[in-house]
Amino acid sequence: MTRGKYLKCLPLVILAVAGLFIAIGVTRGEVEAVLEKAVNICLECIGIG
Amino acid sequence: MKIRPLVQSLVLLGSNAYLKGFMGGRIYKGPLKGVCVPGLNCYSCPGALFSCPLGSLQAILAGWEYSFSFYVTGLLLGFGAIFGRFICGFLCPFGLIQELLHKIPLFKNKRAIKIPKFFLYIKYVILAVFVVALPVFAKGEFGVGYPAFCKFLCPAGTIEAGLPLLAGSEGLRKAAGALFLWKALLSAAVVVGCVVIYRFFCRVLCPLGAFYSFFNKISLLRIDPDEVRGTFCKMGLNPVLEVNSLECIRCGECKAHAKRRFAGRGSSAEVMANTTEQIIHSA
């Protein structure tokens, strides 16, 4: 594969990996973990925790 | 109105549209918070409807439940592969805040101030140490660590969340101590840095910009170097050589500038060849 074609395919490959990662994360319950952190005031963010 | 400021303003307002939060010193607790926006926007900002990708990544890495976040990493990889640092130029609320700060006419000769090149690498160190290594490895007795970037460095947290929440809650004000003082001083320094230097935080400190920079050369959305001419770049780059480089935020201003200035003079390669010829002839 030429360098140009390789560079054109690379973002698509990364996108496919990204989709797979997101699907794995969702099935492992990571969205809930993010939600749980984000719906409570993050003391570290505001500088008191 | 130009398209970029319009998009930036819509993103800033859209991601912080929970106005009730600002009035009552509370934060939004709905299901949208399970989704991360691509740019830096603190999820403890009273107006935030979505989550910050960096905060979420650190929270999961620092927790006891998972050792790796497929979900947030997947989102970041996806955003990077499609946009690269276009996110910085168009979709990051904190990027817009910095641009507005730079418009404050406080110092003269701002353009003359240059950032030493090695400063640009600091953001990569912050990404590796504060966003990944410390949350993963610095864990306590119960296997729980802390989001080190949020805790010690992030000015978005202090400015977007700390100040409005502390202003609205006496309890939080009483709890603020040395750590808050440190973060407030650091944020003040970043604010001054941004008034003086265009997007100081992006260029020197932002680990999210550092992450997206790895995708800048390959992402689906890129600027055609052939449409770029001249030397106009607020990020201190040479657009002809460095558009789409690690530091380019794809603001497109060099392209717009070239359109106005070099209209009808051919492609960038032709303009460069003509300029070189003129220099040789005048020598």
Ligand code: SF4
């Ligand atoms: S470098 Fe960071 S703060 Fe700057 S625009 Fe990009 S994501 Fe936002």
Ligand code: SF4
């Ligand atoms: S090179 Fe062009 S697109 Fe990139 S940051 Fe500079 S002006 Fe913006």
